[in-house]
Ligand code: IMP
């Protein structure tokens with residue numbers, strides 16, 4: 001299945017068949033994560049490292065929910081090929097720029113799916129000699145067989161194994177701006193199939 005650009009409508013909402021998480025639910029949960037992380041990292045030099053581009057929205061909100069002093073940076077990885085399932089290869093597109101030596105790194109990701117991206121980014125960041133590396137993922141997808149297992153310290157929500165968009169997550173680079181998490185109408189990514197959504 002090739003990933004074709006969605007035919008754009010006047011409103012991106014029209015392509016969403018189901019809202020899984022509302023803006024309000026997300027805001028509340030991110031606030032809770034911020035409180036928890038602030039308590040856990042009290043007195044330690046914390047650096048949030050978000051993975052572009054999916055985690056951009058999450059990191060922006062999470063950082064503002066954390067009350068202790070901290071810094072953030074972004075790293076880049078791309079694993080999705082031209083489809084709604086991972087290509088199996090992770091390409092690192094951007095390294096971090098802040099100094100991570102002896103800092104406590106919290107990798108922030110939009111979704112833990114096959115685990116390849118988090119595995120690759122974890123290895124990349126350890127080269128910078130941080131004091132610790134942990135993972136905070138906005139979504140934890142309940143997939144049956146995971147290619148790569150990582151330990152997730154913080155998780156926003158667990159979701160079923162479905163393709164979702166919004167709150168930073170995209171399909172063909174679209175829908176990232178939606179303030180909620182939704183399920184995309186299958187006609188958008190499988191135009192040939194007449195599935196009832
Ligand atoms: P992984 O390497 O297979 O764990 O994939 C991680 C990346 O795939 C995430 O950073 C997302 O960009 C993308 N991804 C995985 N599942 C979804 C989804 O349901 N919707 C949109 N993007 C997804």
Ligand code: MG
Nearest residue numbers: 054080169170
């Ligand atoms: Mg993506």
